[in-house]
Amino acid sequence: xxxxxxxxxxxxxxxxxxxxxxxxxxxxxxxxxxxxxxxxxxxxxxxxxxxxxxxxxxxxxxxxxxxxxxxxxxxxxxxxxxxxxxxxxxxxxxxxxxxxxxxxxxxxxxxxxxxxxxxxxxxxxxxxxxxxxxxxxxxxxxxxxxxxxxxxxxxxxxxxxxxxxxxxxxxxxxxxxxxxxxxxxxxxxxxxxxxxxxxxxxxxxxxxxxxxxxxxxxxxxxxxxxxxxxxxxxxxxxxxxxxxxxxxxxxxxxxxxxxxxxxxxxxxxxxxxxxxxxxxxxxxxxxxxxxxxxxxxxxxxxxxxxxxxxxxxxxxxxxxxxxxxxxxxxxxxxxxxxxxx
Amino acid sequence: xxxxxxxxxxxxxxxxxxxxxxxxxxxxxxxxxxxxxxxxxxxxxxxxxxxxxxxxxxxxxxxxxxxxxxxxxxxxxxxxxxxxxxxxxxxxxxxxxxxxxxxxxxxxxxxxxxxxxxxxxxxxxxxxxxxxxxxxxxxxxxxxxxxxxxxxxxxxxxxxxxxxxxxxxxxxxxxxxxxxxxxxxxxxxxxxxxxxxxxxxxxxxxxxxxxxxxxxxxxxxxxxxxxxxxxxxxxxxxxxxxxxxxxxxxxxxxxxxxxxxxxxxxxxxxxxxxxxxxxxxxxxxxxxxxxxxxxxxxxxxxxxxxxxxxxxxxxxxxxxxxxxxxxxxxxxxxxxxxxxx
Numbered sequence: 001x002x003x004x005x006x007x008x009x010x011x012x013x014x015x016x017x018x019x020x021x022x023x024x025x026x027x028x029x030x031x032x033x034x035x036x037x038x039x040x041x042x043x044x045x046x047x048x049x050x051x052x053x054x055x056x057x058x059x060x061x062x063x064x065x066x067x068x069x070x071x072x073x074x075x076x077x078x079x080x081x082x083x084x085x086x087x088x089x090x091x092x093x094x095x096x097x098x099x100x101x102x103x104x105x106x107x108x109x110x111x112x113x114x115x116x117x118x119x120x121x122x123x124x125x126x127x128x129x130x131x132x133x134x135x136x137x138x139x140x141x142x143x144x145x146x147x148x149x150x151x152x153x154x155x156x157x158x159x160x161x162x163x164x165x166x167x168x169x170x171x172x173x174x175x176x177x178x179x180x181x182x183x184x185x186x187x188x189x190x191x192x193x194x195x196x197x198x199x200x201x202x203x204x205x206x207x208x209x210x211x212x213x214x215x216x217x218x219x220x221x222x223x224x225x226x227x228x229x230x231x232x233x234x235x236x237x238x239x240x241x242x243x244x245x246x247x248x249x250x251x252x253x254x255x256x257x258x259x260x261x262x263x264x265x266x267x268x269x270x271x272x273x274x275x276x277x278x279x280x281x282x283x284x285x286x287x288x289x290x291x292x293x294x295x296x297x298x299x300x301x302x303x304x305x306x307x308x309x310x311x312x313x314x315x316x317x318x319x320x321x322x323x324x325x326x327x328x329x330x331x332x333x334x335x336x337x338x339x340x341x
Numbered sequence: 342x343x344x345x346x347x348x349x350x351x352x353x354x355x356x357x358x359x360x361x362x363x364x365x366x367x368x369x370x371x372x373x374x375x376x377x378x379x380x381x382x383x384x385x386x387x388x389x390x391x392x393x394x395x396x397x398x399x400x401x402x403x404x405x406x407x408x409x410x411x412x413x414x415x416x417x418x419x420x421x422x423x424x425x426x427x428x429x430x431x432x433x434x435x436x437x438x439x440x441x442x443x444x445x446x447x448x449x450x451x452x453x454x455x456x457x458x459x460x461x462x463x464x465x466x467x468x469x470x471x472x473x474x475x476x477x478x479x480x481x482x483x484x485x486x487x488x489x490x491x492x493x494x495x496x497x498x499x500x501x502x503x504x505x506x507x508x509x510x511x512x513x514x515x516x517x518x519x520x521x522x523x524x525x526x527x528x529x530x531x532x533x534x535x536x537x538x539x540x541x542x543x544x545x546x547x548x549x550x551x552x553x554x555x556x557x558x559x560x561x562x563x564x565x566x567x568x569x570x571x572x573x574x575x576x577x578x579x580x581x582x583x584x585x586x587x588x589x590x591x592x593x594x595x596x597x598x599x600x601x602x603x604x605x606x607x608x609x610x611x612x613x614x615x616x617x618x619x620x621x622x623x624x625x626x627x628x629x630x631x632x633x634x635x636x637x638x639x640x641x642x643x644x645x646x647x648x649x650x651x652x653x654x655x656x657x658x659x660x661x662x663x664x665x666x667x668x669x670x671x672x673x674x675x676x677x678x679x680x681x682x
Contacts, residue, residue, distance in 0.1 A: 007567040009526040009538060014567040014664045022571060022667040023676065024610045027651040079657075079665050092545045094566045150656030158655025168657070176661035185350040197350060204433045225435045226348040226355040230363060269365045278660030307659060310368040314499025315491030316420075316509070318648060319619030320517035323355045324420050326363040335364065 001081060002099030004173070012177055015079050015099055041164040043110030049073040053104060054133060056126050069123065070130045071107040072169075078103035079170065086143065086173050100143055102171040106130060112164050115153075115272075117263035117341075125256030131167070131279070132245040132252075138171045139245075139284045146179060146283045147171040149244075154274025157309040167277070175283045182280060183300055190299035198301030199240050201225075211333045214261050218254040221262045223329035223336075230311060230327035231270065231336070233262060235304040242300040244281035264341040266308065274309040342422060343440030345514070353518055356420050356440055382505040384451035390414040394445060395474060397467050410464060411471045412448040413510075419444035420511065427484065427514050441484055443512040447471060453505050456494075456613075458604035458682075466597035472508070472620070473586040473593075479512045480586075480625045487520060487624045488512040490585075495615025498650040508618070516624045523621060524641055531640035539642030540581050542566075552674045555602050559595040562603045564670035564677075571652060571668035572611065572677070574603060576645040583641040585622035605682035607649065615650040 003016045040048035046064045054072040061067025074082075080101030088097045108127050109119065116124060131149050138147050151167040152159040175183075189197035205211055205222050213221040213233055221235045235258055237251065247255065266273065281302040317323055344357045381389035387405045395413040402408025421442030429438045449468050450460065457465060472490050479488050492508040493500040516524075530538035546552055546563050554562040554574055562576045576599055578592065588596065607614065622643040658664055 005567040007565070008530075008542065010522040011526065012567065012569075012662060012664070014569055014666055016568075016669050017665070017667045018669055021669055021672045023672070024572075027571065027611075091566075092549070093541055146661075148657060148660045150660050152653075152655040156653075158653035170657055170661075172661070172663070176663055178660060178662035181351040181662075185352065189349075200434055201349065208433070224348070225432075226346040226353065227357075228353075228355055230368065231365075270368075276656035276659050278656050280660065305660075312493075312497075312499035313654065314493040315617035315619050316489060316511055318617050319489045319491050319519060319621065319646075320487075320511075320513070321353060321519035321522075322513070322517055323353070324358070325355055326358045328357050328359055331364070 001084065002079060004097045004099050006095040008094055013174065017079070039112050039162055039164050041105075041107045041162065041166060042112050043068070046071075049105075050076060054130065054137075056130060066110070068110060070109070070126050072130060072134055073105050073107070075103040075105050075168070080172065097173065100173050102138060102141070102144070102147075102169070104134060104169045106134070106149075106167040106169065108165040108167060115165055115263065115267065116259055117265075117267040119260060121253065121256040121260050123256070124259045125252045127167075128247070128252050128255050128259070131169070132247055134169055135245040135281065138169070139286050141171070142287045143173055144171045144284060145173060145175045147281075148176065149279040149281075151275075151277040153277075154272070154309065157274040157276050159274070179280060179283065183283075183296065186299045186301070187295060190295065196240055196299060196301050198236060198303065202236055202238060210330050213265065213333050213336045214258065216254050216258050216261075218251045219258040221258060223333040225329060227325055227327075227329040227332065228323035229307045229309070230325060231266065231273075231308045231332045232325075232329070233266070233306045233332075233336070235259070235262065235306075236301065237303075240301055242282035242297050242302060244279055244302045261341065262306070262336075265336045265339045266306070268339050268341055269335060270308060270310070276307045276309065277304065278307075279304050342425065343420060345438045345440050347436040349435055354515065358420070380453050380503055380505050382446075382448045382503065382507060383453050384409070387412075390446075391417060395471065395478075397471060407451070409451060411450070411467050413471060413475055414446050414448070416444040416446050416509070421513065438514065441514050443479060443482070443485070443488075443510070445475060445510045447475070447490075447508040447510065449506040449508060456506055456604065456608065457600055458606075458608040460601060462594065462597040462601055464597070465600045466593045468508075469588070469593050469596050469600070472510070473588055475510055476586040476622065479510070480627050482512070483628045484514055485512045485625060486514060486516045488622075489517065490620040490622075492616075492618040494618075495613070495650065498615040498617050498648075500615070520621060520624060524624075524637065527640045527642070528636060531636065537581055537640060537642050539577060539644065543577055543579060551671050554606065554674050554677045555599065557595050557599050557602075559592045560599040562599060564674040566670060568666055568668075568670040568673065569664035570648045570650070571666060572607065572614075572649045572673045573666075573670070574607070574647045574673075574677070576600070576603065576647075577642065578644075581642055583623035583638050583643055585620055585643045602682065603647070603677075606677045606680045607647070609680050609682055610676060611649060611651070617648045617650065618645065619648075620645050 005014050043066045055068040056070045057068045080099045086097045135147050186197050211223045282296045282300050346355050384407045393414050396409040397411045399408045421440045427438045476488050527538050552564045623637045623641050
């Protein structure tokens, strides 16, 4: 069972794999082992993954067989395990719990070579809907507090050597530090202004237009004012909502249009660029007693972040929490805004 | 002038380069441009760097000529500039200030091919002393609040294509978020226990020995309990002290022995491994009025972190602040402890 260990100074959690510990030579092997073999995520290879948790399929096709559009399977190398209880405990002055959680792979397309910028709007909205279904389902597990949807594309961004487009969901038994920081920041602003900070950002950005990349009926894409990375792009719903999975059917189709357009622009500007994508939605509250997070629905606002990895994160960033961005977001936004696709 | 921009939600600062903005093609060029030319950091090439700020030299040698052991020069591509004032201002709901600070390169050796594990103890203690001198000098600039000493080795760790061993110092006009988090965590612990958290960690680790890599009269090297990275190693002084630059002469020599031994072990285990190194020391307080940081001297404890970059930091880490470490620190420590050099 993996262990969750808490840094005693700043409270950051680390998932420590206690089985299959990697020794120095394992890292060396991994570095040189960029293989191109049979892809377990392609249509027709369904038996190469664990049985599917959910799939959007054509009528008449069979579970774990071909005929699907989007497919969710458990990770074969899960960082957290679904079995067991948290077993929170001390270890001298340190805090530990068992690595309980869920780790799922969302295969975005049956086609090995298709990236989001090349998909149809309808297809991307199916992916978005599948994510919402999975979040809603995981919320039923009372041990879980959060689910992070993310994506790693390209080796530099931590992606694997298999390029087949897929996202991941990791559900954790604690609300992650990064989310808590945002919740706390958003709440402080709300206490001061009695308005959502994200709604205010959207308003200011729509007024100025200088950092807007694209906007649709229901969404806006922008280069954030304090972008950490060149061409960093955030997508926010114009309607205030803290929960990604409460997205409406109409918004879902519009979200598909937004994703296809933004990725189309990024790919035209940057080629096959390495990136990380994350969705920050509110923590699970269905099983919570009244208390600290009661105000989330009014002060938090879900959003999606695309982080192109064109620059390296190095000692200064690790040591300070500062970032160095060589491309002003106004120039990145103008470049992407003007990019015809 | 670069700009410091504050993320309005979580308060993270970003340094945005406003001159020489990088457009998409600049990143592509950089990726393919791994040149091996004349090294500006080698002895005899002193005219290829800006004039030196400080050097430890043989008697009778001339400034900006050969004959030095350790040499500090301004960065030719500084991320912050020494001229001007902060000019703190708002931009709608956002916060901005000018990118005032200092960015220096500490050339660790005249020899192009020497890494810390291959240097003499005396030489490494000269490097350590030079760092202390620079920190003490930068403290005199009332606009500055912090100096981070760091090192990027290897391309994966953000190092440049020139391998010549060197560290960097970046002095900032605000105390970085990462440091503040540690100061706050350490203070909270002190308020609760009336003891330094780092002293308590050293005590627990020395008692258990399971995560100790090496220890000398004045220092201890360990794999931290919640290590983020495989073979992450921290070096702490056994004597409680919050300021790196208040290190004594006797400790300096012992510190040299520690660095040479730890890097010798790491290099034998991992080969020429990519890494980031940082020193976390207390913020500047010489020009401060009484107030918030008055307790730093009792509750903070300087330390050095070595982060081998064998794993990629990806979407999950960016989105959650969690880390995934495939090598338990107990196994990493045992491996390094047993490694004969």
